[in-house]
Amino acid sequence: MPPYAGLTPPSSGFSPKKSDAKIITINVGGQLFQTTPQTLEVAGPKSLLSTLSNTTPFTKSHGNIIIPFIDRDPELFSILLSLLRTGNLPSKAKQFDLEDIVSEAEFYNIQPLLISSLSNPSQFDAFNLEKSLILPLNGRDSPSAIATTAFGSVHVAHGSKITSFDWSLHRKSTILTQFSAVDSLLALSPSVAAAGATDFSGLQILDLEKGFVKEKLDWENSTRSGSTVQAIGSAPGFLFASFESDRRNSNAIMVFDMGEIGFRPVAEIGRSEIYGAELDSGIPATKLEWIPEFNLLMASGSHGGPSGLLGNIRLWDIRSSNATWELKEKVDCFSDVTVSNSLSAMFKVGVNSGEVFMADLRKLDRENPWVCLGDGRRVSNGKKEGSNCKIQGHGRQVFCSKGGDLELWSEVEMGSYRNGEDGLGERVFRRNLMGRLKDSGGCRVTQMAFGGNKMVLARKDQQSVEVWQSYVRI
Secondary structure, eight states, X not given: OOSBOOSSOOTTOOOOOGGGGSSEEEEETTEEEEEOHHHHHTTOTTSHHHHHTXXXXXXXXXXXXXXXXXXXXXXXHHHHHHHHHHSSOOGGGGGSOHHHHXXXXXXXXXXXXXXXXXXXXXXXXXXXEEEEEEEEOSSSOOEEEEEEOTTOOEEEEETTEEEEEOTTXXXXXXXXXXXXXXXXXXXXXTTXXXXXXXXXXXXEEEETTTTEEEEEEOOOOTTOOOEEEEEEEEEXXXXXXXXXXXXXXXXXXXXXXXXXXXXXXXXXEEEEEOOTTOGGGGOOOOEEEEETTTTEEEEEEEEEETTEEEEEEEEEETTTTEEEEEEEEOXXXXXXXXXXXXXXXXXXXXXXXXXXXXXXXXXXXXXXOOEESSOOTTTTSOOOTTTTOOEEEEXXXXXXXETTEEEEEEEOOOSSOOBOTTSOBOOOEXXXXXXXXXXXXXXXXXXXXXXXXXXXXXXXXXXXXXXXXXXXXX
């Protein structure tokens, strides 16, 4: 017998009226359940349960009521029925393995509801994050890049391999790439990613389920040599890639249209050539972030030279291919930089001071837009306190790694502002150390990524990644 019997009414021609269908009885694995058509329709038009609200498959009749039969586990069905009714899993779901619940949701084709219940970005609570899981990786290579999807799928590059975990983090798969090491990784979907390396020519679009290259994207530089990938970014409908020529004497950012027929190059921006000893004239972008509020692309890059670390930050209008703002950094150059669209601000970690600085995107006309969020006493001591620090914005918070510890910076909402000449109020940020005392310290944080209600970290010399998760009621 198939899992569920029939999808058409019996030949007797019985067709229940709407008044008769206010309560639907379903037999799942020998146990009867009663619900309403409206509850079953929450499952979506492609679900078997939604079909039951309109048609009546059956195996037996009881009086004039036809009872459809589904040959599945009634206890798991009870959990999913509660999900349809309330949008949340009941507390008794803790008694079951999550993978069993996921498999059952896939059978009924209601996995989007389950994902939304357990790994929704709206559930992310920065102040409620706890270290919940260690995901081991095969082999001896440490993670070099992490990419996540909106609902929490995780892809980790380690050596020449990419290991993927589904949103539940219970299903794992690994593919082998053509790269000796993947330096840049961006998830385009749960099963497709863009990947590149600083020692291998071309940007590859990879099918992470089947393990093959769907498409290869290149940049034609002036020397017609190969072009390596320094950074990858995206905006709705567009893919960005920072390329540098194999000879390291030219670079540019390519904009690709992500259409249904493939990736089509539509613009080249920021093309730079290095002339003589002027190293800062051609520093490639090593970080790309899209700013939806302003429709601008933030591109940043730095280079260590005889006089120390030099860097530049540019905001690009991809429609005109023009830079709307540029800042060259020499004194306390950034170790890392990020943009928070929600906060309308840019943040950096000073490589010398180790301090976190903020630049209001509405006040970039100032000669020095940076405001130190710390005490500022370490700015001029000459030590590289911020070397290898990472900073990343997510939602209305900014996360900064300092060695093996994590700082969380949040804006304090003030009841009244002291307005300046530009009419914009003074902004106040406060720092919190993340995690419990037992979770603090450890090896230096090398990567940070966010997806669903999770934060994923990689640490130096570790063959695993950490998952920090906001508590979800079950």
